[in-house]
Amino acid sequence: MSESWDVIFREMLDGSISTVLNLLKVMVPLMILTEVLMTYNVVEKLAKKLEGLAGIMGMSRNAIFPLMVGVIMGVSYGAGTIMEINSRNNLSKKDMMLFGVFIFMCHGIIETGMLFGIAGASVIVVTLVRLLLAFVVTVIAARTRWIRNLEKQQQ
Amino acid sequence: MKEKYANFKAGIHSRLLVALMDGTLKGLKTAVMLLKIMIPVYLIVVLIKYSPVMPWLQDIFSPVMKIFNLPSEAVVAVVSGFFTDEYGVVAALSGFDFTMAEITTVAMINLTMHSIPVESAIARKIGLPAGKFFAFRVCMAVLVGIMIGWMGGVLL
Numbered sequence: 634m635s636e637s638w639d640v641i642f643r644e645m646l647d648g649s650i651s652t653v654l655n656l657l658k659v660m661v662p663l664m665i666l667t668e669v670l671m672t673y674n675v676v677e678k679l680a681k682k683l684e685g686l687a688g689i690m691g692m693s694r695n696a697i698f699p700l701m702v703g704v705i706m707g708v709s710y711g712a713g714t715i716m717e718i719n720s721r722n723n724l725s726k727k728d729m730m731l732f733g734v735f736i737f738m739c740h741g742i743i744e745t746g747m748l749f750g751i752a753g754a755s756v757i758v759v760t761l762v763r764l765l766l767a768f769v770v771t772v773i774a775a776r777t778r779w780i781r782n783l784e785k786q787q788q
Numbered sequence: 789m790k791e792k793y794a795n796f797k798a799g800i801h802s803r804l805l806v807a808l809m810d811g812t813l814k815g816l817k818t819a820v821m822l823l824k825i826m827i828p829v830y831l832i833v834v835l836i837k838y839s840p841v842m843p844w845l846q847d848i849f850s851p852v853m854k855i856f857n858l859p860s861e862a863v864v865a866v867v868s869g870f871f872t873d874e875y876g877v878v879a880a881l882s883g884f885d886f887t888m889a890e891i892t893t894v895a896m897i898n899l900t901m902h903s904i905p906v907e908s909a910i911a912r913k914i915g916l917p918a919g920k921f922f923a924f925r926v927c928m929a930v931l932v933g934i935m936i937g938w939m940g941g942v943l944l
Contacts, residue, residue: 664810692869737921
C-alpha cells in the first residue's frame, strides 16, 4: 500500500460521508421533480409540442412521447411507456430502432445532469451537448441503409 | 405503515403536496438502494488506488486513456461504469482528484455506455437487438470520448 492504513481509512470515512450527502442532494429533489412532472403530465404536453421533430428523425409521431419520457426521466420509464404503447398499437420496427439509437445514447437527462453536476462535470455538456449529439446521430441513422431497409421490409 | 401513509395522503387534497411527499419518500428510498452499490464501489476504488495494482493498471491503460486526453487513473472510473451504472462512475470518480474537463469526459463516455448488463436486458425486453446496440454504444462511447476529451475545454 502506498499510504498508511490510517490515511486510507480516514479517506474512506470522509469519502463515504460525502457520497451519502451528495446522493441525497441529487435523489430527493430528483424524485420530487419526477413526481411533479408526472402529476401534471408535463412530458406529454412537451412531447405534443415537439412532435414536429419526428419527421427529421425518421420516426412516426407516436414514437415521440415514449422517447421524451425516456430522455427526460430515464430509460426504464421510457421502456415502460413504449411497452404500454406497443400493447395498444404496435410501433414500426424502424421507429423502435431509432428510439433505441436515441435512448441508448441519451436518457435520464435530469437525473444525470444533477448527478454529474454535483460530481463536478459541466452540466451544459452532459445535458445539452449529449442531447444534441443523440439527436444528430438519430437523424443520420434514419438515413442509413440499414434503417431504410427496415422500412422496405415492412411494406 | 404503508396503509397509514395511504390514508394520510387521501386526506390531502393538494396534488402538489402529495407529489412533494411521494417524491421525498421515493428519493430517500432510492438513495438507500443506490448507496448499497455506491459505497462498496467507492471503498474498493480507494483500496485499488493505494494498492500495488494501481501503478500496474496505469502502465497498461495510459496509452488508451491518452486517446481521450485523460489521465491513466480515469480507467478505474470508466471500467466501473460499464458494470455498475452512472452512480458507480460517480462513486469511483470521487476517489480521485480530477479536473472539471476530465470529469466531463469520463461522464460523457460512461453516459453513452454504462450498466451494460441491466440495459441489455431492457433492450431485449422491448424487442431490440441487444448485441447490436451494445456494439453501437461502444463505438459511440469511443467517438464521444475522443470528441469531448479534445474539444471539451472549448465548451466548459
